[in-house]
Amino acid sequence: MWRGLWTLVSRAARGPHSPRLCTRQGSGYRAPGSGATIFALSSGQGRCGIAVIRTSGPASGHALQSLTAPRDLPLARKACLRLLSDPRSGEPLDRALVLWFPGPQSFTGEDCAEFHVHGGPAVVSGVLQALGSVPGLRPAEAGEFTRRAFAHGKLSLTEVEGLADLIHAETEAQRRQALRQLDGELGDLCRGWAETLTKALAHVEAYIDFSEDDNLEEGVLDQADSEVRKLEVALGVHLRDARRGQRLRSGAHVVVAGPPNAGKSSLVNLLSRKPVSIVSPEPGTTRDVLETPVDLAGFPALLSDTAGLREGVGPVEQEGVRRAQKRLEQADLILAVLDASDLASPASCNFLDTVVIPAGARNPNGSRQRLLLVLNKSDLLPAGRSDLHPDLPSHLLLSCLTGEGLDGLLEALKKELAALCGDPSTGPLLTRSRHQHHLRGCLDALGLLRGQVRGQWKLRPRLEEHPEALGYLGTA
Numbered sequence: 019m020w021r022g023l024w025t026l027v028s029r030a031a032r033g034p035h036s037p038r039l040c041t042r043q044g045s046g047y048r049a050p051g052s053g054a055t056i057f058a059l060s061s062g063q064g065r066c067g068i069a070v071i072r073t074s075g076p077a078s079g080h081a082l083q084s085l086t087a088p089r090d091l092p093l094a095r096k097a098c099l100r101l102l103s104d105p106r107s108g109e110p111l112d113r114a115l116v117l118w119f120p121g122p123q124s125f126t127g128e129d130c131a132e133f134h135v136h137g138g139p140a141v142v143s144g145v146l147q148a149l150g151s152v153p154g155l156r157p158a159e160a161g162e163f164t165r166r167a168f169a170h171g172k173l174s175l176t177e178v179e180g181l182a183d184l185i186h187a188e189t190e191a192q193r194r195q196a197l198r199q200l201d202g203e204l205g206d207l208c209r210g211w212a213e214t215l216t217k218a219l220a221h222v223e224a225y226i227d228f229s230e231d232d233n234l235e236e237g238v239l240d241q242a243d244s245e246v247r248k249l250e251v252a253l254g255v256h257l258r259d260a261r262r263g264q265r266l267r268s269g270a271h272v273v274v275a276g277p278p279n280a281g282k283s284s285l286v287n288l289l290s291r292k293p294v295s296i297v298s299p300e301p302g303t304t305r306d307v308l309e310t311p312v313d314l315a316g317f318p319a320l321l322s323d324t325a326g327l328r329e330g331v332g333p334v335e336q337e338g339v340r341r342a343q344k345r346l347e348q349a350d351l352i353l354a355v356l357d358a359s360d361l362a363s364p365a366s367c368n369f370l371d372t373v374v375i376p377a378g379a380r381n382p383n384g385s386r387q388r389l390l391l392v393l394n395k396s397d398l399l400p401a402g403r404s405d406l407h408p409d410l411p412s413h414l415l416l417s418c419l420t421g422e423g424l425d426g427l428l429e430a431l432k433k434e435l436a437a438l439c440g441d442p443s444t445g446p447l448l449t450r451s452r453h454q455h456h457l458r459g460c461l462d463a464l465g466l467l468r469g470q471v472r473g474q475w476k477l478r479p480r481l482e483e484h485p486e487a488l489g490y491l492g493t494a
């Protein structure tokens with residue numbers, strides 16, 4: 019049984035499925051075709067000032083020498099101006115900066131060369147074709163440079179994910195989060211957890227080896243138990259918070275809702291800085307849900323414009339209202355819009371009663387739906403704004419027409435989105451379902467482990483009644 023226990027602890031430490039959450043490989047792992055030297059255009063496609071072409075693999079030095087004159091390798095990691103020509107014809111291709119990174123001190127850990135050429139399409143294709151003609155070189159597959167960096171232990175799996183997120187980051191908050199993950203914060207956190215678990219393992223092993231020894235300190239298993247308990251709490255906190263990191267990667271769902279003609283579409287267009295929705299004085303113009311990804315005060319959001327909520331309309335608009343209501347239920351944040359000059363209308367009162375007030379009330383699990391109430395068309399109010407009802411829930415005044423109040427709204431949005439997406443500066447967030455999957459597996463294994471530590475030998479007869487459980491434990 020103790021071997022079974024050991025398997026559990028180490029399984030919890032390692033995670034049930036390889037690769038580990040923050041695996042750093044570096045030996046043993048060889049991607050298919052990894053002996054070849056690869057090359058690719060690393061900068062974007064299309065005409066540009068400078069384009070960067072990279073190679074990685076054992077023939078990189080030879081490739082660099084084949085294309086450049088003079089043919090000697092430049093000093094390691096120092097940019098150097100060379101004439102590039104096609105090794106087959108001697109045809110000049112460009113005058114370019116080249117760099118030589120002898121492995122293992124390179125991005126991939128292999129010998130690497132870089133050609134910083136003029137970004138014209140003919141120059142780029144000329145250099146790529148010339149590289150393709152060098153024996154031992156082939157075009158890289160998508161992501162292959164990064165895969166090699168992983169294979170050589172230059173990046174861990176969470177760092178690779180951080181790098182991918184950084185390349186796709188469109189907002190400031192996404193960039194910050196991705197950069198911190200690329201810098202290894204999430205990996206460090208996981209390694210810290212793994213160390214705690216290794217310590218617990220050492221205590222359990224000491225108990226196995228010396229349990230007959232009277233000198234063995236009392237309470238060794240209790241110590242392991244309390245360490246694992248603390249770990250369970252820490253993992254639980256991160257798992258409960260996981261939705262925030264994922265929202266930061268993919269965008270929070272912000273739904274703009276309100277009665278017809280409150281100015282929802284104008285607000286969507288103002289926030290997205292483009293004419294996403296048709297704006298007209300005619301009530302019921304927006305009938306379907308219109309979605310647009312936006313950068314709201316540095317945070318990514320998926321902004322939805324919805325049909326004005328009202329009753330007694332035709333079947334098409336009714337379907338629009340049904341869709342709007344469904345979207346409201348799924349919203350991370352509701353931007354509730356009312357016409358500030360029309361607050362007493364039945365449509366405004368109904369919206370306040372059915373959407374705004376209930377969202378403020380706590381639901382049974384203690385959370386409340388986030389909502390910002392925006393009173394639009396403030397430009398139509400008399401100077402004193404005396405007609406606003408004193409019982410109105412807390413709100414922001416805005417004029418989509420003049421832009422007055424927009425800064426205040428953006429500030430409020432920033433606060434709400436920071437709470438929804440998590441603040442990467444306070445610690446690493448779980449950003450993918452893969453992280454959740456492994457942490458949940460770890461938590462399950464820890465639960466079983468603590469059960470066993472507490473049950474000790476008494477557990478054995480019961481486990482024997484469940485061969486499948488014994489199989490899972492890898493029993494002695």
Ligand SMILES: Nc1nc2c(c(=O)[nH]1)N(C=O)[C@@H](CNc1ccc(C(=O)N[C@@H](CCC(=O)O)C(=O)O)cc1)CN2
Nearest residue numbers: 060070072095117119122123124125126127132163172
């Ligand atoms: N021109 C160029 N710019 C680039 C890259 C590149 O490959 N080439 N990068 C690539 O995506 C990123 C930078 N990442 C890099 C990471 C490590 C090393 C490197 O040479 N590492 C060595 C030495 C480390 C050191 O001197 O501190 C190593 O890890 O041993 C280079 C680039 C972004 N900018």
